[in-house]
Amino acid sequence: MATEKAIRHAIVEQDNDERAAAGRPRSEPARKAILDATRKLLMHTPLLQISIESIARKAGVGKTTIYRWWPNKSSVAMEAFLEQPGLQHINPTTATAAEAIERLLENLIRQLRGHNGRIVAGIIAESQSDETVLDLLYEKFLKERVETLYSLIERGQKEGDFAINMDADIAIDMLLGPLFLRVLSGEHGISQDFAEKFPKQALMALKA
Amino acid sequence: MATEKAIRHAIVEQDNDERAAAGRPRSEPARKAILDATRKLLMHTPLLQISIESIARKAGVGKTTIYRWWPNKSSVAMEAFLEQPGLQHINPTTATAAEAIERLLENLIRQLRGHNGRIVAGIIAESQSDETVLDLLYEKFLKERVETLYSLIERGQKEGDFAINMDADIAIDMLLGPLFLRVLSGEHGISQDFAEKFPKQALMALKA
Amino acid sequence: MATEKAIRHAIVEQDNDERAAAGRPRSEPARKAILDATRKLLMHTPLLQISIESIARKAGVGKTTIYRWWPNKSSVAMEAFLEQPGLQHINPTTATAAEAIERLLENLIRQLRGHNGRIVAGIIAESQSDETVLDLLYEKFLKERVETLYSLIERGQKEGDFAINMDADIAIDMLLGPLFLRVLSGEHGISQDFAEKFPKQALMALKA
Amino acid sequence: MATEKAIRHAIVEQDNDERAAAGRPRSEPARKAILDATRKLLMHTPLLQISIESIARKAGVGKTTIYRWWPNKSSVAMEAFLEQPGLQHINPTTATAAEAIERLLENLIRQLRGHNGRIVAGIIAESQSDETVLDLLYEKFLKERVETLYSLIERGQKEGDFAINMDADIAIDMLLGPLFLRVLSGEHGISQDFAEKFPKQALMALKA
């Protein structure tokens, strides 16, 4: 059923080129109020302790309006998270694959520090009882970055910069794993020290 | 209060050499029933969806008995998890630091595949709203392994096997991060392919 | 506002001799669909459990169309009930007042057995939180019968058939009370046995 | 399920002679608070418009505590109604059956005037979608009175005071029907005028 709603949602999002559907159209103010309220709550409360009711209350919105458009609170949190400015993936264009990966990691670290880290951690936590949430997080946030990393690693290998006997999937895990480990490790997430040292050290590990 | 109980618990566990406290002693059958029931529930249900009530029901035990000895369900799950055979840390004694790390990783992977991975993932998820749980997981399960890795990395660096300009903390993250990433990534956790390739590839990354 | 709508409704019904109002006229098919759907739902569901939404759904009609013409579901149910054939009051013309009353009661019993009884019971029940509904039921269904009974009782008293020291209002209650008591008593409403015996026995009670 | 709870309730009520059941006993203050709150709400609100939540709120009690002991709000209302002083049935002992019936009716009228009438009307209304409620009302309130009337009518017939060709069931309906009709007729229920005249006139109807 979660899937059903997610699909409906996706369809509604996409068929804006066709003529408007019958009935009163979705309220944009309500949508914004919900996502704003969610973002504000996520500032100082772990997702697990946030309830749909508290979001509805804070947004001045009926519970049903939330349930009509999102299957669960993780999805709301995810949309609130993804809608922020500065979260789009930018494909780094640099001379070498190594440099591009370094930029990508720096960028990702910047995006996952502070509140955002807490939010992502909350979503991952919640996903442990609902796989579709995790899939959505991958699809909407990670996929582009992973695919970019994949091609960069291949390029680096072809150009002789990176070890040739290296599984790309595992290499990607070694680039992203430490990040998420820190994000999930509570307290203050990614430290300044880690943010500075990790991209360079990760690259070293890929070198031939 | 969680902390208070955890401490009481620790004391109770350790003062078995002192004279017995007054009153009826703790019921060992009840303790076992609780942990058994928890393990069975964890086989096919994510921790998030398990309730203290369901554990009590399944164990044929009063809720109070659980609350008396554990501060929350994550702690129960953790004790159920740690009490299994084959989970102790074994300090690998081999010729080289590299080989020792490889053994340690292989061992850890073996311990985190299947159900155990789901349990650990559940505990990490739950920890997002309660830091003490994460601390306990580190203390009881990860600490020894991390410390061993730490000294092995230092030894490898001294012996010239590992890169000298490498932050040990980050290196450890690169060894453990991919593991936990897989464990948390749902579905079937650590794949056979990953299990075989990762330890070797991780070591490559440390090499000078 | 309920009153307002009821009044508007009444006007609309009656001013068919005046020139038609501007704008699209009321849709007769929609009106019929609503009343039909209501009747069908009332066959196997108590009024209390029927919702405006379920009527609209079943009738293939917008909720607004119902709210535009009826103030609440009891009014819809009542119109659905009253629109049936065989429910009009027929003033019995017989030699004696006693016989006329007997005919009237027999007729009323016939009209209130089966589904109709359940519907009336539902309307009375609903009326406990909205007096206007009860008023409407009296006005549209009971009034004529009560007035007829009133004059028949007076006639019977004048002709010496009925006790002279008898309050007519109370006498009417004794004629109608048992009927509605049975109708409201659930299960199967008015039994065959009651239907046969009551009119005669009620008359006995009026005799001088 | 309603039945299940009602049965449980009944059992709990009756086995007070056996030894106390395990577990924390039912809270008498909570029970009283619930019934008091219900009575107060019924003073100025029809039962249909009262919600379990409003009762719980007013009583300072959890919703579950109500659901634990009563299957629906009608049952709560009924117990609140029946627990009042002066509602017990008193078997009138007088010289003649006629006088006894007159006393019984006077007593019943007294018990059903004012608020109590509204409450009973609300219960009957609610019962239209749940037969068990009506059964309970009969069992706990009406049964004794009906049985007493039954034997009084028989006695009156034997003694030659009442018409012999009279169905006792229907006679009882003619005694009680008008009462309930008035109670259900909204506004102010049983009028002073009715209260004074009805018992005598009803008796006249039974006379031979």
Add this chain to the structure above:
DNA sequence: AGGTAACCGAGACGGTACGTCACGTCTTTAC
């Protein structure tokens, strides 16, 4: 013929209440 007014279906909206579940605490009897 075009304008306009009221209708129609669809369905989103802010609400209220539902009946259930689990929480963590408490109060009882029994061991």
Add this chain to the structure above:
DNA sequence: GTAAAGACGTGACGTACCGTCTCGGTTACCT
């Protein structure tokens, strides 16, 4: 003092309807 049992106040769940609203579209009368 611990244990099982189970009631307690609390609060969130996800659902059903409420009565209102806002759309695009329709249908009749009135210029």
